[in-house]
Amino acid sequence: NQITCTITGIYKRLPANAHLHPDFMLSFSTLRDTAIYGEEQLRTNWGNNSFFTYLLLPKKYDAKKLEAQMPAFLDRHYPEQGKAFKPSQWTTLTLRKLTDIHLLSHKDLELEANGDIKRVYIFSAIALFVLLIACINYMNLSTARSVLRAKEIGVRKVVGARKSELIAQFLSESVLVSWLATLLAFGLTWLALPGLSRISGQQLDIGILLQWKILVPVLLMPFAVGLLSGLYPALFLSSFQPIRVLKGMLKVGGANVSFRKALVVAQFSISIILIVATIVVYKQLRYMQEKALGFDREQVVTLANNSGLDHSFVSFRTALLADPNIRSVGRSSRIPTGRLLDAQGSRVSRGDSLAPTQAEIKYVTADEGFISTYGVAMAAGRNFTAGIVDTSSFLINEAAVAALGIKSPADAIGQQFQYGNRKGTLAGVFKDFNFESLHQRILPIVLFESARTNGYGNISIKIAGKNVAAGLATIEKTWKAFLPEAPFTYAFMDDSYDRLYDAEQKQGIIFTIFACIAIFIACLGLFGLSAFTISQRVKEIGIRKVLGADVGTIVGLLSRDFLRLVVIAAIIAFPIAWYAMHQWLEDFAYRIGVPWWVFILAGILAAGVAFFTISFQAVRAATANPIKNLRTE
Numbered sequence: 066n067q068i069t070c071t072i073t074g075i076y077k078r079l080p081a082n083a084h085l086h087p088d089f090m091l092s093f094s095t096l097r098d099t100a101i102y103g104e105e106q107l108r109t110n111w112g113n114n115s116f117f118t119y120l121l122l123p124k125k126y127d128a129k130k131l132e133a134q135m136p137a138f139l140d141r142h143y144p145e146q147g148k149a150f151k152p153s154q155w156t157t158l159t160l161r162k163l164t165d166i167h168l169l170s171h172k173d174l175e176l177e178a179n180g181d182i183k184r185v186y187i188f189s190a191i192a193l194f195v196l197l198i199a200c201i202n203y204m205n206l207s208t209a210r211s212v213l214r215a216k217e218i219g220v221r222k223v224v225g226a227r228k229s230e231l232i233a234q235f236l237s238e239s240v241l242v243s244w245l246a247t248l249l250a251f252g253l254t255w256l257a258l259p260g261l262s263r264i265s266g267q268q269l270d271i272g273i274l275l276q277w278k279i280l281v282p283v284l285l286m287p288f289a290v291g292l293l294s295g296l297y298p299a300l301f302l303s304s305f306q307p308i309r310v311l312k313g314m315l316k317v318g319g320a321n322v323s324f325r326k327a328l329v330v331a332q333f334s335i336s337i338i339l340i341v342a343t344i345v346v347y348k349q350l351r352y353m354q355e356k357a358l359g360f361d362r363e364q365v366v367t368l369a370n371n372s373g374l375d376h377s378f379v380s381f382r383t384a385l386l387a388d389p390n391i392r393s394v395g396r397s398s399r400i401p402t403g404r405l406l407d408a409q410g411s412r413v414s415r416g417d418s419l420a421p422t423q424a425e426i427k428y429v430t431a432d433e434g435f436i437s438t439y440g441v442a443m444a445a446g447r448n449f450t451a452g453i454v455d456t457s458s459f460l461i462n463e464a465a466v467a468a469l470g471i472k473s474p475a476d477a478i479g480q481q482f483q484y485g486n487r488k489g490t491l492a493g494v495f496k497d498f499n500f501e502s503l504h505q506r507i508l509p510i511v512l513f514e515s516a517r518t519n520g521y522g523n524i525s526i527k528i529a530g531k532n533v534a535a536g537l538a539t540i541e542k543t544w545k546a547f548l549p550e551a552p553f554t555y556a557f558m559d560d561s562y563d564r565l566y567d568a569e570q571k572q573g574i575i576f577t578i579f580a581c582i583a584i585f586i587a588c589l590g591l592f593g594l595s596a597f598t599i600s601q602r603v604k605e606i607g608i609r610k611v612l613g614a615d616v617g618t619i620v621g622l623l624s625r626d627f628l629r630l631v632v633i634a635a636i637i638a639f640p641i642a643w644y645a646m647h648q649w650l651e652d653f654a655y656r657i658g659v660p661w662w663v664f665i666l667a668g669i670l671a672a673g674v675a676f677f678t679i680s681f682q683a684v685r686a687a688t689a690n691p692i693k694n695l696r697t698e
Contacts, residue, residue: 068101081268084166085176111143117176120160132160173404184572191579194335198583200294201328202590203239207298232299239295243287264574266567326630329594332587333634333671334641339580340667341642342649345659346573349650352657353566359498360401361440364528365558366540367400373548375518382434384543385526390536392529395434396521401500402561405429405508409485413469419483424468426461427508428484429500430515436460436495438527445474446493449514456516457489463497465509484511499655502565506654525558584671588678591627595679599623599686606686619687624679631675635668642667 070091079086096102106113122128136153143152161170168182221231255271262269274280374381382394399405405427412419433449435441444463449455459482463474471477474494482491497507515521528536537555544553563570599606606619643659650656 068095068098070095082167084163084179119163128160128162132158135159173406181568184568187572188575188579191339191576191583194339195579195583195586196290198332198335198586198590200290201332202586202593203242203294204297205325205328205590206593207235207239207295235299236292236295239299240288240291243291243294247283247287264578265571325594329591329627329630330634330637332590333631333675334638336580336584336587337635337638337667337671338642338645339576339583340670341638341663342646343573343576343580344663344667345646345650345657346569346576348657348660348663349653350566350569350573353503353569353653353655354563356499356503356655358401358562359441359496361527362401362558362562364533364536365438366526366528366537366555367558367561368524368526368540368544368555370396370519370522370524371548371551372519373551374524377547378518381543381547384546385540388536388539390529390532390539392527393434393438394527395432395436395438395525396523397429397431397435397525398515398520398522399429399500400523400525400561401439401498401558402502402565403500405500405510411469411511412483413471414481419481419488422469424465424509426465426468426484426511428511428513430520431460431512432514432521435512435525438525439498440527441498442496444494444496446478446491448493449512454514454516455492456487456514458492458513459484459489460493460495460512461491462495462507462510464507465511466494468509484513487513489513503653503655584674588674591675591678592682595623595627596682599682603686610687616684616687620680620683623683623686624676627675627679628672631672632668635664635671638667639664 076090096107097104120131122131135158139152139156139158143156166175166179168180168185170179171181251271251274258269258271274283378396385391385394398407407429408425408427411422411424411426413422414420429435431449432454433451436443436448446460449458449460461469461477466474466477469477471480477491477494480491482489495512499507500510501508526536526540540555541553544551602623606623609619609622642664646659650659
């Protein structure tokens with residue numbers, strides 16, 4: 066209801082991988098209207114960063130040359146703040162490649178929520194670890210079952226097969242298995258994409274793989290995986306001496322057994338690291354959900370302020386508060402869960418004058434309803450006065466008290482204070498609370514009332530009691546009565562808070578899925594390896610049973626060697642897992658420590674899964690008829 070525009074064109078929906086998806090676009094020339102922004106503002110306000118500026122550079126142009134000219138550009142156009150410093154000494158302009166914005170740019174107020182290249186690296190590394198576990202399985206089982214192919218290799222060598230030909234045969238078998246797995250993987254990927262899209266929040270489509278720069282590596286992957294997993298078995302199998310093999314004198318052991326054990330240790334080390342990561346991510350998410358934030362986010366409804374309320378907000382608030390389902394109503398320029406981006410210089414009483422401070426204090430314009438709506442506790446002094454717009458009173462938090470060098474909140478009350486061009490007194494100090502996410506530390510904040518009727522961008526409403534539906538109905542009815550042409554849209558503060566950690570929630574789910582897959586694949590390999598190893602000891606088991614050994618003793622005997630490998634894997638995995646999760650937690654200003662019991666739990670889980678896998682085969686071998694095993698040749 067401010068300006069009338071003409072529809073001059075309709076553009077196609079921007080692709081999913083664009084970094085902005087506007088519903089409509091206005092001509093930039095519209096801003097020249099004085100009522101909107103004004104020609105003078107556009108021409109002279111060099112300090113305004115409201116606009117996203119795109120530069121199309123000539124092909125093969127070195128963008129760094131242009132970026133190098135930015136400091137001189139700032140010094141020419143930006144007004145100098147005093148004589149001591151040039152503008153380029155305290156502010157910078159930089160360039161960002163368009164295709165790098167989504168994953169590499171983490172500026173405040175991006176057009177849309179961006180991704181994070183670190184998460185791409187983390188999940189890619191985990192995927193490679195899972196693939197490595199599968200390769201280890203192949204190597205383990207191929208070398209373990211080498212005895213079964215010994216005579217085949219001996220005969221081939223006797224009839225003239227060269228070592229290189231045998232290596233080529235075994236590698237081709239490995240590559241063929243990888244190719245078959247790739248075909249199966251394409252099918253499973255296609256079936257899993259809808260679920261993965263929901264979990265990741267991304268619009269995933271199988272067509273993404275059809276780009277040549279992705280398709281070529283995917284098609285080459287089976288060769289790389291086949292060669293990696295098949296190289297050692299091929300070299301090992303092709304080294305058999307035909308005379309010893311055909312005489313039945315082949316004995317597989319020594320270095321080969323040690324190598325297989327090392328591979329099992331590697332498998333379970335990766336699995337334990339993923340278990341630790343999953344538990345730590347879950348604990349940090351739980352911590353963020355349960356931490357006392359210093360304000361009450363329950364049953365707080367937030368609305369975007371509308372210019373139609375500029376001169377009728379008092380009546381709007383009165384109409385809302387007339388309903389017993391509404392407890393309080395407040396306005397502010399920003400609301401909790403948003404970023405604190407606005408700051409100005411400050412001065413505070415030092416003797417008989419106001420002295421400049423070095424403190425960077427962020428500001429939020431707010432009325433008297435803001436403190437009560439969010440249940441923020443006062444440490445000293447008072448809130449803003451109801452019904453009176455007092456532009457000479459300031460409220461600051463405890464962090465601001467410390468930043469200003471004031472001894473205590475009580476000492477701050479009544480002191481003269483200047484913020485920007487506004488002068489007044491410190492009327493109150495409110496307790497620190499987490500205005501931003503737990504990724505950021507609590508910053509010094511100052512609140513003051515706006516002299517302009519349109520100085521607040523948000524309305525916050527606290528619903529009383531438990532009847533949320535009735536409270537929402539009242540808010541919607543009142544909104545439509547005052548703003549019949551404006552759509553009624555709202556958000557709950559606790560939902561907004563949860564969305565702050567949406568990426569971490571998804572990360573936790575994906576960690577869990579990866580950990581389960583890794584453990585499952587490791588157990589598949591352990592299952593096969595233990596089955597083969599036990600099959601080589603059936604006569605020993607039969608003799609032990611004849612001599613009186615019970616099932617528990619035999620199961621313990623067969624499981625001990627494998628469980629020892631899991632213990633070694635845990636010892637290797639623990640420091641790696643601690644370092645990795647310590648680095649991940651560094652992204653949070655408020656975070657848990659990595660408790661010692663997490664490592665013990667991860668080790669017990671890995672050992673338990675391994676024991677269950679092995680014991681299935683061990684119990685079957687221990688309960689078999691020993692006479693049958695001793696008769697078999």
